[in-house]
Amino acid sequence: MKWNKYTIETTTAAEDYLSSALMDLGIEGVQIEDNVPLTKEDQAEMFIDFLPELPPDEGISYVSFYLEDNGQDDTELLKQVKTTIEEMRNVVDMGTGKITSDQTEDLDWINNWKKFFSSFYIEDILIKPTWEELKEEDRDKFLIEIDPGVSFGTGKHETTQLCIRQLLKYIRGNETYTPQVKTPKVLDVGCGSGILSIVALKLGASEVVGTDLDPDCMTSTHDNMEVNHLDQKLGTFYVGNLIDDTELQEKAGTEEFDIVVANILADVIIPMAPVIPARLKKGGYFITSGIIDFKENDVKEAIEKAGLEVVEINHQGEWVNITARKN
Numbered sequence: 001m002k003w004n005k006y007t008i009e010t011t012t013a014a015e016d017y018l019s020s021a022l023m024d025l026g027i028e029g030v031q032i033e034d035n036v037p038l039t040k041e042d043q044a045e046m047f048i049d050f051l052p053e054l055p056p057d058e059g060i061s062y063v064s065f066y067l068e069d070n071g072q073d074d075t076e077l078l079k080q081v082k083t084t085i086e087e088m089r090n091v092v093d094m095g096t097g098k099i100t101s102d103q104t105e106d107l108d109w110i111n112n113w114k115k116f117f118s119s120f121y122i123e124d125i126l127i128k129p130t131w132e133e134l135k136e137e138d139r140d141k142f143l144i145e146i147d148p149g150v151s152f153g154t155g156k157h158e159t160t161q162l163c164i165r166q167l168l169k170y171i172r173g174n175e176t177y178t179p180q181v182k183t184p185k186v187l188d189v190g191c192g193s194g195i196l197s198i199v200a201l202k203l204g205a206s207e208v209v210g211t212d213l214d215p216d217c218m219t220s221t222h223d224n225m226e227v228n229h230l231d232q233k234l235g236t237f238y239v240g241n242l243i244d245d246t247e248l249q250e251k252a253g254t255e256e257f258d259i260v261v262a263n264i265l266a267d268v269i270i271p272m273a274p275v276i277p278a279r280l281k282k283g284g285y286f287i288t289s290g291i292i293d294f295k296e297n298d299v300k301e302a303i304e305k306a307g308l309e310v311v312e313i314n315h316q317g318e319w320v321n322i323t324a325r326k327n
């Protein structure tokens, strides 16, 4: 499908007003490009731990919108856009307001990523997108089916894989470690698509509790539990921030968990570390990732300061897993 892309050169002061004015004209899906650095909150929400160097912010912003090219004439709508820009000059600096056009193909943003997600293994666990047919020869495999929807967690990311390997070790056991608890209770902080909760349950966890800041993750997690034929009663999921929400800390449970897994970001794990020991039973493990390599020491220090003993540090690419025990 072809699309006409229109880009308005404006100012960072005007970009939000302009986007909302474009939406008022019935335009859906506006893209903003500027050099304004992301705030800490934006970084956490977008799972970005470090940012590329941006050119200096000179206050210029490019606001683009797309119109499907189905032979229609965009002239009338563009006239309305130009009028809107001129009217807005009375209230905000609109910059040049120059409109340029381009044509682009296939803009199925919501679904395009699916082309890059196909079945793969983490050790003996076969992770398969829900929309892919299960091959006859894979019927007896340890299977996890996932549709992350708009949440994070296909299993492809190094940090998810680091956590899954640790869940394998600390729930199922391996040649170097024999779990003391066969059916652990697991807390999954930052559950995203629910992938780690589902792996934990499939490996034998008796129950999981999950949390995430993003309400969409509740839907993804419940849907993925269902796809994986897991009784919804085995999982309880809450929206909220364990770091400072004492009500959530209580609801999640005190000294209840054999394993707490948190694949978030170094900048989130560091302030979260102090509340983790109180969630764990004695002898329980904290498995964490989402840590970029240059923040490894900061996270390790925070975990040790919280009173846990770091027992393992693993790396995959530039990402780090730290596993710690409550003694």
Ligand SMILES: C[S@@+](CC[C@H](N)C(=O)[O-])C[C@H]1O[C@@H](n2cnc3c(N)ncnc32)[C@H](O)[C@@H]1O
Residues within 6 Å of the ligand: 044, 045, 047, 151, 152, 153, 154, 155, 157, 159, 160, 163, 189, 190, 191, 192, 193, 194, 195, 196, 211, 212, 213, 214, 217, 240, 241, 242, 243, 263, 264, 268, 290
């Ligand atoms: C990298 S994703 C991990 C998703 C999934 N657990 C996985 O391993 O693939 C991090 C998730 O943590 C959530 N998150 C960020 N800060 C959080 C916080 N303070 N408490 C709970 N969840 C948080 C994000 O919304 C996101 O869904």
